[in-house]
Structure formats: structure tokens, C-alpha cells
Amino acid sequence: QVQLVESGGGLVQAGGSLRLSCIASGSIVSIENMAWYRQTPGKQRELLAIISRLETTNYADSVKGRFTISRDNAKNTVYLQMNSLNPEDTAVYYCNADVRAGQDFILRNYWGQGTQVTVSS
Numbered sequence: 001q002v003q004l005v006e007s008g009g010g011l012v013q014a015g016g017s018l019r020l021s022c023i024a025s026g027s028i029v030s031i032e033n034m035a036w037y038r039q040t041p042g043k044q045r046e047l048l049a050i051i052s053r054l055e056t057t058n059y060a061d062s063v064k065g066r067f068t069i070s071r072d073n074a075k076n077t078v079y080l081q082m083n084s085l086n087p088e089d090t091a092v093y094y095c096n097a098d099v100r101a102g103q104d105f106i107l108r109n110y111w112g113q114g115t116q117v118t119v120s121s
Helices: none
Strands: 002-007 011-012 018-027 028-039 046-051 055-061 067-072 077-083 091-101 109-110 116-119
Touching: 002 091, 002 109, 011 109, 018 028, 018 116, 028 067, 028 077, 046 067, 046 077, 055 067, 077 109
Parallel strands: 011 116
Antiparallel strands: 002 018, 018 077, 028 046, 028 091, 046 055, 067 077, 091 109, 091 116
16 A cells, blocks of 8 residues: 655756655555666666665765765655766666555555656767
């Protein structure tokens, strides 16, 4: 009974910025790690950034220094601020979270539906 809904994707010129949002909803008790991935045709889904419940962060080398992951625990929301975008950043961006919900004793992993980011040259 958990859904992740992403928004904020779109078309942007090289050098521009976008801010993605992902809101988790449902009978949520707690959310541990939240992460952003991206995927392009013919490539494996790539982990970009991860943030723990206590806001420890890690980034892939490909986005380090350009992207910033953050979260608002009160809103069950994770963000990805993307700066200095280039055409290689074009992909479908996915939200991922480990969630304890309802009567579950364990964490379960959930994916968002993805949002398209297109960076023009």
C-alpha cells in the first residue's frame, strides 16, 4: 500500500537545472534509504544518489558535484537537485525507497513510475 510518485522532469537546455521530487504515500510507518536512479535505452539502471533516514548521502561519480539529494521526512519526500545538466544526463529518472508500512515488520523496496529528463544540446 505504498506508492512513490515522481515529478519535475522535462526538457531543459544544456547547462540548465531541474529539481525532481518524489512523494511516498500510503500507510507508511518509516522510510529508511531513499535513492534516485536513471536509465537510458540499452543501459542498466544506474544508481545516482542515496540518502539515509539520518540524511547520510552518497553519489555516483557521474553526478557528484552537480546533483544534490535531499529529503523531508515529515513530508515523506525525496528531492534531486540537478545542476549543470548535459545531454548525457538525458534519461528516465526513478525514485526508490525502503519503506516499512502498515503491519509489516520488515522493510520493502518500492519504485516510482519514472520521470523523463531530456537535456538538449
